Amino acid sequence: MIHYYAQTDGALHATSGQTGTAIPPGTLWIDLMDPEPEEAAFIGQALGVEIPGREAIVEIEETSRLYQHGGALYLTATLVSGIRQQRPISSDVMFVVAADHLVTVRYANLPFFEYLEDKFLREPESHGSSEQIFISLCGSVVDHIADMLELMQRDLDEMSEAVFSDDRSAASARKPGRTDLQTVVKRLGRHNSALSKLRESLMSMGRVLDYSNQWASLWVSDPGLDRSRSIERDIRSLVDYVAKMFDEIAFLLSATLGLIDIEQNSIIKVFSIAAVLFLPPTLVGTVYGMNFRIMPELDWAFGYPVAVGLMVVSAILPYAWFKWKGWL
Template sequence: MIRLITEHAQLIDWTDEKPHPLPENLVFLDLLNPSRSEEVEAEQWLEYTLPTREEMQEIEESSRLYSEKGALYMTAWVPVGLETPEPDTSAITFVVSPDTLTTVRYSDPLAFRVLADQVRRQCSTPVSSDAVFLLLVEMIVARIADTLQNIETDLRGVSRDIFAVDPNRADGGKANCDLNEVIKLLGRRNALVANLRECLVSIARMLQYFLNNAAPWMKGELAAQFRSVARDVKSLDDYTNQQTQEMAFLLDSTLGLISIQQNQIIKIFTVASVLFMPPTLIASIYGMNVKLPVAESPLAFLLVMVTVVMSAILPVWYFKKKKLL
């Protein structure tokens, strides 16, 4: 599918009839899941080739950042579906020339939908290829920043849950929370932060490459804005490092609390076995088929029962005195 935006902020959307040939005042050419015929049509109009889906997945920097016939080819990882339970990343290629920005993508990030909505509402829309590129990058970075803020909110909630003190408990113990769910949440957030960091690193490299190679034809005021976005990306990358360390601390703390709970359970069973050992020993002795002292006495049964009860009470008293119960 092909979407077009002209210099006059005219939007030709997916379902609109496309002009043939493509208009000369084209500023933004967006290809979403393009068919082979659409790729050929775009390449004929642009007069240079577009990368295939397999080429976009290459990880070598030379395959992701290069120039050809005066156009800059830049492929970056962009977050997709951040508003869904299963966010992901997708490779998007930006081909920037002095006249036209072309994007090749196989996913639909929010930034592209917002840009189309702005044009439909006739908001102020950039009228140059580098300005459209700047707007898209700004919206992608802002989306990442919002997601990192939401993750930080989740981490604060986890910290409150696992370290909160229950005021209703006389011993001032910790409030109960599902530590298994905490570990699952931390695992999901850690994977998301890792994906966002990968996106930030690729965007930072893309911006640096663009600033180094687009200087001859880029507008001067846009260069300062691109550098500002690059600084934002750097600060967000540092922020992901902080969040990664915070999640590692919370994970270690959660695993420590789980170990403490397991030790408490083992302690209870150990103390219970010790409490029942003396009564069991006495009952075993008097259960043997041999003649024992005072066995002939009428009070023998009562004496044995009193001994069994006292042998159970004395260990309980001792453990409570030592604050082991």
Template sequence: MIRAYRTDGSAEILGPQSAKDHISPDIIWIDLISPSVEEEEYVERSIGIPLPTREELKDIEPSSRLYLENDAVYMTASLIYKADTPLPQLTDIAFILHDNRLITIRYAEPKSFALFSASLLRLNGQCKSGAALLGSLLETVADRTAEILETLAARLDTLSVAVFVDRKAAKRRPPRFLEDKLLDIAAHHQLVSKVRDSLVSLSRLVTFLSSQSVIRSDTLANELCTIVARDIQSLAEHAAFVGNNITFMLDASLGLISVEQNAIIKIFSIASVVFLPPTLVASIYGMNFRIMPELDWSFGYPVALVAMLVSAVIPFLFFRWKGWL
């Protein structure tokens, strides 16, 4: 699908079925969403420059992602999408500046694009060039990334409250509670990793874009790129802080799991030590040797029971006195 946006924010759907190889000059943004081969060829004929294919968007070399060709600026960035789902992903999006027009090629629906396209009418024609429009779009992408990090930080606070509770509340927790929280921590770590990868990609794009004459000659676009560059730097620092918190949560959860396991092992160890002396007494009087004076005692059996009970109580009281229970 091809969406075309004019300077006043209005939009229309273009396609090869229109049988026109000319796109109106008042169209400032051409957004190709999962385009077919026919749609790509139609746009190429209309604007007169080649478009990168889906396979070319996946190249990771900076020279393949950021370059100049045919008086056009080609840039590719990895943006996060599906951030509100258990499986956030990255998608490669091409940004092309040519003939005072922005062309984007994408095969996913990042929320930042929907937010920006919805805000075009409110801009009321403030972005009169493709460079300024790209700067505003990148600013929306940075704002969306900040929103993702804020949501992630709030989730980590909730998770921290659930993990670090007092001892009474910890005893009321269901079995394998902390093990289940490890899955939540892994999901948060995956999300912040995707965010950091996206920020690195955006930082390279903005650095390259700021050095282009099409940006330096446009005051609004230059200001927007400067703002976006500062935002990306601060977001990268915040993402690193959130990542450190996730690492701390992981280490703390593993430590608490080890403490709980050690407590269970300690109970079994103490129980075995407590019952060891009674077992020794019972073993002695269970040998049934021929000459054992206690066998002829009238109170031999109750005396043996009392001896076993006392030998169990004394270690128990000693452990409590030491504070091991």
């Protein structure tokens, strides 16, 4: 699918296109969403650039992801989507940047692409060239990642409060259980996976901007270069923030697993004490349950109450001992 973004009445507006139809005049950005080979070939021929296929875009060598050819920059970034739906997916996006146009090739719906359309209407003066659109797109990617990190940090704060809450500790002391802690462990695992993909996106965008700045003389003005370097600084700060969040997740995971062990030990402790309390009465009952013919107590009138009393006393004495030692 081809989307053209052309300047009309001083602002960028999106229109859909088809293979073989003329590119609208004033087009600055062409977005190829899951393009067919014919669509990629048509745009490449119309603009005089090469549009790589999907196999070339997903290559992992840096020389295949970042290069300059024919006066245009070919930049591939790995971006993540689906964080809000808790289904993070990484996908590769190629930017073909030239002085008079920008072409993006992607194979997934990415939210920050849709956000740009509103931005075009709000700030038309900041999107009057391919350079400005590319930098604005990079900024939108970084802003979106920052929003996702803020969302994850709030969730981590809530989990931390729930795990270390005094109310929860009191409830666990009355009725030990692991269900809520197991849920926390699963949520931490999902956050760790999403955070890894967000860090990958940040580092990928950092490499894209660093490489594009090296060739800034081809297509970037001084204000655009300043904005690009500002985004790079934001990326570095977010990478540090991600490292802090990884440490927090590791601490929460370790603490949660420790609490699960404590609650498991509490359960085992209850069973162990119960076994000790019932062991002496069981011994007494076993002795008087033997079927020997000559047992003096069998003919004793007080034999039954004495045996029951022994069982009760033999259960009370260990209980009193545990209480005195502070084990209960």
